[in-house]
Amino acid sequence: MKMEVRLQKLIAGTGLSSRRKAEMLIVSGRVSVNGRIITELGTKVDPTRDHVKVDGKHLTSAQPFVYLILNKPKNVMSTLDDPGGRTTVKDFLRGVSVRVFPVGRLDFDSEGLMLLTNNGELAQALLHPRYHVPKTYLIKVKGALSNEEISRLERGVKLEDGMTSPSHVKKVRKVEANSWLEITIREGRKHQVKRMLDAVGHPVLKLIRIRMGPLSLGNLEPGEFRFLMDREANALRELIDERMTSVERGEEPATRPKRPIRREGWAKPERSKKFSGKKVKAT
Template sequence: MERLQKVLAKAGIASRRHSEKIIAAGRVKVNGQVVTKPGTVVNCEQDIIEVDNQRLLRSEEKVYLLLNKPTGYVTTLRDPQGRKKIIDLVREVPQRVYPVGRLDYDTEGLLLMTNDGDLAHALTHPRYGVEKTYLVKIFGLPKPHKLKSLRQGIRLEDGMTAPAQVKLVSRLNGNALLEIKIREGRKRQIRRMCEAIGHPVMRLTRTHVDFLDLEGVKLGTYRFLTSEEIDRLKKKTEGIKPDKKKVRMGVKNGIRREERTDRSANKMRGKKISERKGY
């Protein structure tokens, strides 16, 4: 017997937190009855569980995809406005997969998709501090003190951001190309950070999630993760506790957050990012 939101997460429907919202919205049925209480205990071997009128399959094979998301696609699986969805790009995958985190409609780049709810939850939970790397083309040339404020943490409407790694990659016709590495996942965080220093984003691409990159994956296509990559991701998240030397818990303006205090940066690998096509 397990709580309903945990069963949904294990089935890859969504993270436990988002599964609670799905249940509360009345989108889940147990044995034909709508359930809106997230803490409901179910027997996943005997009870018939449906999400959006689709029956939850038991013991479905776990799959792990790395998608190079184009702009013009929403990360949600349903869209009232009828816009293109990322699920349209993986129609031939028989399993029902879900995005690990989100990328904005106007953002492109690396997006993981899976039906492994436990791994998806771990990769998006702030306690694990999974690093995401972005190439960010912004309007104008920021002064050094503005880049310093991004590195140290900047105040947004939902509180201070954690320290970030920020590097000026190149100057492009009066504008700038930055590489930004963060370990948070707030809504439109990179865009809001850049707007806060007065340099709105022109183009935004996620290039890495931890050690994973877009090499060999064309825009709008995907590949399956290798068994070695899957094992490596799981080892990074299973049973890990926050490093007290690197993570400080705090409450600021009523918002609970985890922020890194280690500001060390790794050297860039490979050829210069500014040479990438399109920047």
């Protein structure tokens, strides 16, 4: 019985590239099937019978790449082990048979989205400062920021290790003497968001990472995780492909937000769409 799949899907499924880059490989004549160069997108092959080569090398299936999002709770280490015996993100990954590792870190007292994967190349690219992958945080701060203070954050503030790159700041709501903000940055300095808010006189009281690149925390409860859907994993790989291509061409990715900044009043907090797929809760 034949089990045919699209050629670009087969290539992407081995972890060699994203679906989009696989299409580019095909169109540029770098893929052959049974000794014949294939340049037509949509060509179907039977992986159990057909011999596929990319750049003259046989396409081989590596260990499947695994990607998952964890909502890291407060007072949990964002590492796989801790010499002090504190709770780590690994303690919430029961049932995950493949060894995955965190992409970046969140402070011990911070919460929110953490990506874990066994794809080391993609993880390294996501953390590379030249690729400017945006990260968005929902933050509770002491007091309420003025428009001028928000403008300072967006232009960049001077820290002990230099000026920060432009960011995007949105007022969310005010609660008694404190307030909530959303801030998007494209750098990864240590304690950066907390230091930026300290610099304008509004210490952070609570910090939750809600987005990273195309990924969103959604409605995961603290301590819950879920595996990425195919479209999310592809979007992640395609984002990195685009950033790497821009850098190779000498076109630094844009660091300024594209949408206009709202100044008037307090915006309603964004409501995440309910995730309809599998959700796993640690027990």
